[in-house]
Amino acid sequence: MTVAVCLFCSELRERKNRRVWNLGASGTREIARKIGSFYWINKVLDLASGREEFPSTLEKIGNFPESTLVTVDKPLLSDPKVEKIISEDCLFDMESFGFQVACSYLFPIDNIRIGKWVSDHLHQITEKELVKQSHQTYEILCKEVEKPLPWNISSEPDEFEAILLEAKEMGYTESMCFEVEACLRFFKNSYPNKNLPNLPRNTPDLALRKKNHKKWKDQFAL
Amino acid sequence: MIQKMFSHIYLEKGLEVEASKFLKRFPDAILVPVSHYKNAFNSQKQDFRLQKLSPKLILAQKTSDFLYPGSHFSPSFGSENFYYNTLVLNCIYDCEYCYLQGMYPSANLVIFTNLDDFFRETKLKLTELGSLYLCISYDTDLLALEGVLGYCRKWIDFCQKEINLTIEIRTKSANFSAIKDLNPPKNCILAWTLSPNPVIQKWEKKTASLEHRIQSIKEALDFGWNVRLCIDPVLRYDGYAEDYENLIEKIHSNFEMERCTEICLGSFRMSGSYLKKMRDLLPKSAILHYPFQVKSGEARYPKEKHDELIDILQLKIKNLSPKAQVFVMD
Numbered sequence: 033m034t035v036a037v038c039l040f041c042s043e044l045r046e047r048k049n050r051r052v053w054n055l056g057a058s059g060t061r062e063i064a065r066k067i068g069s070f071y072w073i074n075k076v077l078d079l080a081s082g083r084e085e086f087p088s089t090l091e092k093i094g095n096f097p098e099s100t101l102v103t104v105d106k107p108l109l110s111d112p113k114v115e116k117i118i119s120e121d122c123l124f125d126m127e128s129f130g131f132q133v134a135c136s137y138l139f140p141i142d143n144i145r146i147g148k149w150v151s152d153h154l155h156q157i158t159e160k161e162l163v164k165q166s167h168q169t170y171e172i173l174c175k176e177v178e179k180p181l182p183w184n185i186s187s188e189p190d191e192f193e194a195i196l197l198e199a200k201e202m203g204y205t206e207s208m209c210f211e212v213e214a215c216l217r218f219f220k221n222s223y224p225n226k227n228l229p230n231l232p233r234n235t236p237d238l239a240l241r242k243k244n245h246k247k248w249k250d251q252f253a254l
Numbered sequence: 255m256i257q258k259m260f261s262h263i264y265l266e267k268g269l270e271v272e273a274s275k276f277l278k279r280f281p282d283a284i285l286v287p288v289s290h291y292k293n294a295f296n297s298q299k300q301d302f303r304l305q306k307l308s309p310k311l312i313l314a315q316k317t318s319d320f321l322y323p324g325s326h327f328s329p330s331f332g333s334e335n336f337y338y339n340t341l342v343l344n345c346i347y348d349c350e351y352c353y354l355q356g357m358y359p360s361a362n363l364v365i366f367t368n369l370d371d372f373f374r375e376t377k378l379k380l381t382e383l384g385s386l387y388l389c390i391s392y393d394t395d396l397l398a399l400e401g402v403l404g405y406c407r408k409w410i411d412f413c414q415k416e417i418n419l420t421i422e423i424r425t426k427s428a429n430f431s432a433i434k435d436l437n438p439p440k441n442c443i444l445a446w447t448l449s450p451n452p453v454i455q456k457w458e459k460k461t462a463s464l465e466h467r468i469q470s471i472k473e474a475l476d477f478g479w480n481v482r483l484c485i486d487p488v489l490r491y492d493g494y495a496e497d498y499e500n501l502i503e504k505i506h507s508n509f510e511m512e513r514c515t516e517i518c519l520g521s522f523r524m525s526g527s528y529l530k531k532m533r534d535l536l537p538k539s540a541i542l543h544y545p546f547q548v549k550s551g552e553a554r555y556p557k558e559k560h561d562e563l564i565d566i567l568q569l570k571i572k573n574l575s576p577k578a579q580v581f582v583m584d
Contacts, residue, residue, distance in 0.1 A: 084293045141299045218543035252545045
């Protein structure tokens with residue numbers, strides 16, 4: 033799953049404001065959950081490790097119910113013991129936990145969603161019924177995935193980059209560079225229409241450079 | 255579409271009964287089981303700012319650390335045994351300067367439901383130390399949540415019985431009405447944080463307006479409660495001095511400040527590491543990017559700037575209400 037996510041990412045230019053969903057089939061023991069019904073997943077338990085992941089529930093997408101899901105590493109059909117262990121009313125699949133973990137390294141966490149159709153009741157896969165029932169949901173989801181996110185994660189270029197580079201070239205220490213950046217942000221956020229101030233004139237004398245920097249920094253303190 | 259606030263309730267095993275109480279208040283909320291609250295709350299890479307758009311509830315049991323020694327960032331008001339507890343982690347309000355953004359990985363609210371364990375541990379500490387000054391609303395705003403939790407009421411009741419315990423309930427709400435039917439105990443202090451309206455509007459999102467807070471304070475004083483005013487943190491920005499002077503005048507025009515147990519003044523201060531994290535979260539915040547002095551891991555205004563703003567406030571209070579007790583946080 034990690035390899036699949038990485039391959040997918042390598043095709044993408046921009047990830048900050050892109051939805052990344054894993055839609056697929058899942059089994060359940062709960063007969064009341066009809067074949068073809070769709071659920072957004074709000075918790076994924078990895079049965080092998082016992083670890084839990086909680087996919088974001090920030091956004092409401094469509095009017096679908098939610099469910100917890102257990103990721104197993106082999107089909108439950110072939111392992112009645114594992115099936116017995118799990119008494120919860122939940123869905124089962126073999127990929128979601130890996131998907132959630134891998135994506136969380138590459139995408140903002142709130143862009144990641146997992147959605148599952150019920151494909152079987154752990155006894156028999158009823159493919160025809162699944163295809164028929166899930167077709168309509170699939171169409172809705174295809175429209176939703178293309179919609180812009182209701183929030184925007186800024187990806188604007190760093191306007192302070194050039195000044196910070198200049199500071200580094202002038203031999204500013206790391207903490208001095210942090211201070212420069214904070215001062216510039218303070219100035220820009222307080223006076224958005226004014227031009228950014230220049231750094232003090234460079235000097236080879238380290239002590240004088242630090243003194244000039246302090247004087248420069250102090251001018252921002254209201 | 256962003257989900258409603260508290261659209262989901264994450265709950266640890268065994269808290270189903272507790273959850274049902276919350277479901278009465280939030281009937282559409284979806285329950286999500288969690289084996290330990292930290293699995294959901296401490297999960298890495300959460301976006302605190304985005305979560306503030308739709309915070310969730312996490313119901314949990316606290317199993318240790320029922321009391322913490324008071325931080326030196328907070329005033330003890332001369333009390334020897336200064337402690338605070340965390341009945342709830344996080345706040346329904348959204349103050350731009352709030353340290354919780356730097357302290358917690360999540361904006362979701364953790365509500366500890368085992369109050370009896372907190373009471374038991376507090377009693378033990380009282381037995382050990384003889385007396386206790388306990389702040390119960392530091393990493394949250396309990397009075398703002400009173401309609402949902404009813405915790406203030408329970409703690410007030412508890413401190414009626416424990417005369418050597420003094421509790422402080424700090425708030426930016428105007429929710430005194432939720433507890434006004436109670437008898438005011440001498441050992442309970444309701445502490446209101448007050449800021450000028452321009453600060454509230456710009457940087458204290460979702461909090462009660464100054465007028466509503468003042469109305470609540472007046473009512474509390476009239477009902478005989480101990481009230482502390484906290485003008486803390488005072489922020490520096492263009493025009494701050496006039497705004498804070500107007501604030502003092504506004505308070506004075508509504509009630510006599512000497513009726514309050516004290517007025518606590520403090521300028522913005524914070525752990526340097528929290529500030530760094532918050533600056534990353536809010537790169538467009540002017541108040542967080544002020545060129546603070548960072549010494550020994552603490553970010554503060556330069557001393558002369560701190561002194562200047564405190565002097566302005568002290569002078570104004572002295573002129574209008576010479577007998578008011580003023581306490582200044584260094």
